[in-house]
Amino acid sequence: MRDLDLLAQARAHCDVLTVGVLRDDDLIAGTGRVPVIGVEERLVLASHLRGVDRAVIHDPDEYARLGDSVVVMAVRGESDWLRPDPDLVLTPHVESQSRALRTVTGPGA
Template sequence: MVRGYVPGVFDLFHVGHLNILRMAREHCDWLIAGVVTDDKALRAKGKRPVVPLEERAAILEHVTLVDEVVVEHHPSKLDVWREHPFDVIFKGDDWRGTAKGEQLEADFATVGVEVVYFPYTIHTSSTLLRATLETNAS
């Protein structure tokens, strides 16, 4: 049984989120979605999510592609792996070849976890949706 992990903020759930979950589901038998906390999202992206953590987790819990939802509190994905073991981690290909992506690959190579990249959905993102909402609100 192959256990997969898709981490993310999953703010303003959109088709890009659905795409990565769909592709991940095709590559594993059990899919875990890791939802980062509001504070962790703030540190990583410089902005708090629009949708609170509890609501983001509830949305994912009702996506039939997902078998398990965990809240990602830890600074390291390896710490998440220690609590919720998985065989493969899925990321958007915007991480491929970046310092963060290379560190992720190096970290998971130490425990035998494969890093798989999927095409990033360019035409939509939470950042673009948020910008549109902010523009329309003014």
């Protein structure tokens, strides 16, 4: 629920919403966790989310090539190890309704 809320907020701030999906190695390096779903399947899932116009595999070098045509968004209160200076900071408004999920992930799930 929370992530879908954040996607809806992001979509409201742009004409075209492109979502970057991290490669497995980048995800492991950033979080210390092995992904349950591989990058190709995450890419397909992300591309089918309502409001997402395009899903791509995250490429930090592409940010440099695209320059000011890209708006990078981050989530308030979370470390953005991909880029520490986001253009826009989103605030989660919806928490999970699942008691089991909140128990596993803790507050803010």
